[in-house]
Amino acid sequence: MRCCDPTFKEHSAESRSGEERRLVRCKRCGEESGVVIELLRKASMEIEPRKPTYRGPEDWFTGDVWIDPIVEPDAESVLSVISVHFHPGARTAWHAHVGGQILHVTEGEGLVQTRGGQIETIRAGDVVHTPAQEWHWHGASRQHYMTHMSITQGSAKFGLHVTDAEYEGVDAEPTSDGTSQSR
Numbered sequence: 001m002r003c004c005d006p007t008f009k010e011h012s013a014e015s016r017s018g019e020e021r022r023l024v025r026c027k028r029c030g031e032e033s034g035v036v037i038e039l040l041r042k043a044s045m046e047i048e049p050r051k052p053t054y055r056g057p058e059d060w061f062t063g064d065v066w067i068d069p070i071v072e073p074d075a076e077s078v079l080s081v082i083s084v085h086f087h088p089g090a091r092t093a094w095h096a097h098v099g100g101q102i103l104h105v106t107e108g109e110g111l112v113q114t115r116g117g118q119i120e121t122i123r124a125g126d127v128v129h130t131p132a133q134e135w136h137w138h139g140a141s142r143q144h145y146m147t148h149m150s151i152t153q154g155s156a157k158f159g160l161h162v163t164d165a166e167y168e169g170v171d172a173e174p175t176s177d178g179t180s181q182s183r
């Protein structure tokens, strides 16, 4: 490296893994044999420690619900993955996901109902696919805890809480409307 600029020289270090190399011309002396290492960090594996568990907000849930965040949306992705722990009898409010939802039951026994449909029992290992914009609720059964992974892309609209009558299946035609907040 025979460049006139000492800072230019600083950049011409050995290439290391995870960095990119580029040939440039020094603006002052015109020397172009200098190899500049561009400090662009390439993607590499990351191991994140477990994040704190938080309580499911009262506007979105009935009963005791605790959430472990696993993948949070960021500037590059709208993917959200959470593990949701429902105490017996606890459930979501009526809601709909803009991009649909995949639930994977990892523990216990729960219930799920889509608007106008029957209440279905779900158990560890089951996977529930809910289409975009479809109103539904999910939660634990009356007798058991239930934990599921929730995989979504984008926000959700939350409506009314699921009444005890709806939860017990007494209302044949559950209704709800979609006023409220997004997630």
Ligand code: MN
Pocket (backbone or CB within 6 Å): 095, 097, 101, 130, 136, 137, 138
């Ligand atoms: Mn849902």
